[in-house]
Amino acid sequence: MLARHRRCGAVLSFLGLAGGAAASSFNISPIRADLGGTRHTAVLNIANADDEAVVVQVHVAAWSQESGEEHLVDTREILATPPVMQIPGHAEQVVRVALRREPDPTQELTYRVIFEEVPQAAPANFSGLRMALRLSIPVFVAPAQGKAAADVAWEARWLESGTLEVAAVNHGTGHLQVIDFDAQLAGTDGALHGMTSRYVLPGSRVAWRLTSAATAAHTGPIVIHGHSDQGEFSADVADAVR
Numbered sequence: 001m002l003a004r005h006r007r008c009g010a011v012l013s014f015l016g017l018a019g020g021a022a023a024s025s026f027n028i029s030p031i032r033a034d035l036g037g038t039r040h041t042a043v044l045n046i047a048n049a050d051d052e053a054v055v056v057q058v059h060v061a062a063w064s065q066e067s068g069e070e071h072l073v074d075t076r077e078i079l080a081t082p083p084v085m086q087i088p089g090h091a092e093q094v095v096r097v098a099l100r101r102e103p104d105p106t107q108e109l110t111y112r113v114i115f116e117e118v119p120q121a122a123p124a125n126f127s128g129l130r131m132a133l134r135l136s137i138p139v140f141v142a143p144a145q146g147k148a149a150a151d152v153a154w155e156a157r158w159l160e161s162g163t164l165e166v167a168a169v170n171h172g173t174g175h176l177q178v179i180d181f182d183a184q185l186a187g188t189d190g191a192l193h194g195m196t197s198r199y200v201l202p203g204s205r206v207a208w209r210l211t212s213a214a215t216a217a218h219t220g221p222i223v224i225h226g227h228s229d230q231g232e233f234s235a236d237v238a239d240a241v242r
Helices: none
Strands: 003-005 011-014 021-023 027-029 032-037 041-047 055-065 070-075 078-081 083-087 093-100 109-118 128-133 134-141 152-158 164-172 176-185 191-194 198-200 205-211 222-228 231-237
Touching: 032 041, 041 083, 055 078, 055 093, 055 134, 078 109, 083 093, 093 176, 093 191, 152 231, 164 176, 164 191, 164 198, 164 222, 191 205
Parallel strands: 021 128, 032 134
Antiparallel strands: 003 027, 011 128, 027 041, 041 093, 055 070, 055 083, 055 109, 078 093, 109 134, 152 164, 164 205, 176 191, 176 198, 176 222, 222 231
16 A cells, blocks of 8 residues: 655745645555564665655654654654665665564554655746655564553543533554544434544543534533544443533
8 A cells, every 4th residue: 555645744945835735655565564473674665756856855753642742752763774874866765674672562552654755956937835755654563472452441521612522532552543433412303523643552542523514412422433544343332411
């Protein structure tokens, strides 16, 4: 499966007041890496979809979630090589990812390999915004003993604004990627839709805020049904907390 990224990332330089925006494009496959057990290395393939060469630098960060926010801290526990590469137009480059520590005895470890485009000099006739890609690939390291597994409990509460906050709390030893879900409110035919894909890491709480109709009842049970990287799931929330 290919992950194609065009205009995501930060604006690195502003080169004029007129003109449009320009950004490189490259693909990465696969879109995640799984390590642990006897597997201490993985291979990622980067394909430059542009006519021009692109320079990419790579580094690795330990990945955690705190208070619903993503946190990345540079680490040397995972090595990615080469750290810098120039990929000609319509060419490919292999990046090798290697584990440099022992797996945790009982819990999955989580990292991200971050790819950042190095901005090049703009063409002489270009004016406008130059944009550079910054994207990342998750790396999951299985525990040394047993198999990592998510154990997710769902919560819901109504906010003063009338928005419903639905949260997944992971008490397990492995991640769950929630792809999408529906929240069926008591006494209604329609459902609220959580369409933003999110990872829920071990020991973390991740929330979605869903807008409901003004006439929606704020009492009664809520039924959650959705899809994840581990299949379909359903859960009952007895009553939304206020």
